[in-house]
Amino acid sequence: MNNMPPPGFVFIIGALFVPLLKGKLRGAYMVSLPVLCFVILIFTPEGSYWPIELFGFDLVLLSVDELSAAFGYIFIIITFIGVLFALRSQDTLQHSSALLYAGGALGVTFAGDLLSLYIFWELLAVASTFLILARKTVRSQQAAYRYILVHIFGGLCLLGGIVLQIQSAGDTTLELIGLSSTAGYLIFAGVALNAAIPPLHPWLKDAYPEATVTGAVFLCALTTKSAVYVMARTFPGVEQLVWLGAFMTAFPLIYGVLEDDVRRVLAYLLINQVGFMICGIGLGTPLALNGAVAHAFCDILYIGLLFMVAGSVLYMTGKRRFSELGGLYRRMPLTCIFCIVGAASVSGLPLLNDFVSKSIILGAFSHENMPVVWLVLAFSSAGAVLVGGLKVPFYLFFGRDAKLETSDPPAHMLAAMGLAALLCFGIGIFPQILYAILPHSVHFTPYTASHLVHELQLIAAATIVFLGLIRFGWFPLGKGKVYLDVDWFYRVGGAGFYRFMDRGLNALNRFSDEVFARRLPVTLGRWSKMPVRMLLMTWNNLTGRLPSWWKAPTGEADPEATNLIPMGVAVLMSLAILLSLVSVFVLQV
């Protein structure tokens, strides 16, 4: 028996009242919503609740089990942190959108059927678009437009898959689907797009850097992780996911090395980290699934922390590029410390949360004897140290001093970052807290001597390479450059295709207009009006001379110009042309 409402509804309904409140009351109200949600989730027992009937289908709005509860907890925690981070913002649209977005993510997490999943999925897409639009720049508007277009496409794939799935299965139950049918592939495409699995990932690195300072914190946590949740629920053990995930961990790091935009680097790092989760889901063993869920939980905290750090720097300095920043550690000391915690965490430094969660995934692959994937994941771990662990803090807070006049951000922003950093340490030091909410029982010890030594070796190796590159000035930071990856196809390729089609079709249109609408009617008009003269003119054009008997009449004396030529002559001319055409045809045959 459960009397609790679905946690997502607290945010969705709560968001409607945000514009009615002002000042500290609004702040207190917004902070209280995640707390209320957390309490509701704690007191909601496992099971399916809130059944409703819609269009003849049975919908279940609240379905709680270990998997959904784990994602539910972290979504609520990051919403609390995000709200705290955005506390002083006066933009009510942004606040409401963020809460609606969080409500959508929780709705997806606790959906007990495919249709309610789809409804909340679309809410997620629409609400998150406003967090990009709210930045109110031309670039953010363009990015938001691309973002919503891509997500509409993903949503349509999902809807198509759901319709086919309901048709074949006969009900709307949300369960293991797998890649064995068209419905499965369509649902997979829709979910993979939100999870930013390459080649469906460019929307993420395109949109997240253009979001508002506070909106990016919600964005980095909710869309990809709710897709990871749906993957874990519907496609566990699908082998293709292992290879896609492995590629996903490695490929974005190349761009992460190059990029100059701080939040774009973090976006690539986010894709890299989601790759680890996708690998774990693809492997599908209880240990691997635990690893995927644990990694999602930890990733939300440290990527969120790094996005908050980047947002704080952007908020305080107005700069978004590494090449414009540097040496901020003296002026933003607390932000620098939080950045180091986030960077150390993403590097997998012992005593921090990523060390625990990534170890579970790597351990799962080590046990299953998949050496190639294991090697790719080890490569990606070292790359994540280089990009997230070293490049981000170095170019932001150390390195060349940009001599920017600034200071640490306001207290509520520091408090939000501090809380995230504290949780990173908390889970790293006491992993049992995390183990308690994982879907399967955990028998894994991350803190073994060999594991500690191996992880420190990876970190030390990446640090030596990084320091060497910086020492000799060889680190390939692309100052003032943009690096397109798969989005080349729809940004450059699409624009080229548009230009080609635009010019090609317009040229065809102009040609048709000139020939069929202008010249041909005029010519035909002349031929029907003055057939003899036109024939003689053609003859003249072909032979260069006129018949000796022809004397060109002028003015009123011209029988054709004065319509004095008999109708029979025109008929005769027409017959002659017709006969010549028939002759040509007969000769050809």
Added chain:
Amino acid sequence: MINTHITEDTPRRLRAVKKPSTEGYNLRYAWVTVFSVLVVVIISDLFSHGHHGGVFWESIPLFFLACGVLSCLILILAAKLFGLLWGRSEDDDE
């Protein structure tokens, strides 16, 4: 927020730059730290025999160090190549 470089009018509280943080200044400490950690890690790895991983090379001494260096070098080379192939000026992207 205000975004300007340090000038004569900048408050003393915000100037706080007695010694400019040049790259060399910061890197000295980083090199010392990383080499200290490295020495400890290498010694620990050479004298520890407790690992029973599923992949055989996990038990090769200093494998992770070599793997890390190689991975980062490959990544940097790939990034340089991709930068040459796909990099475009921001003005062209508008």
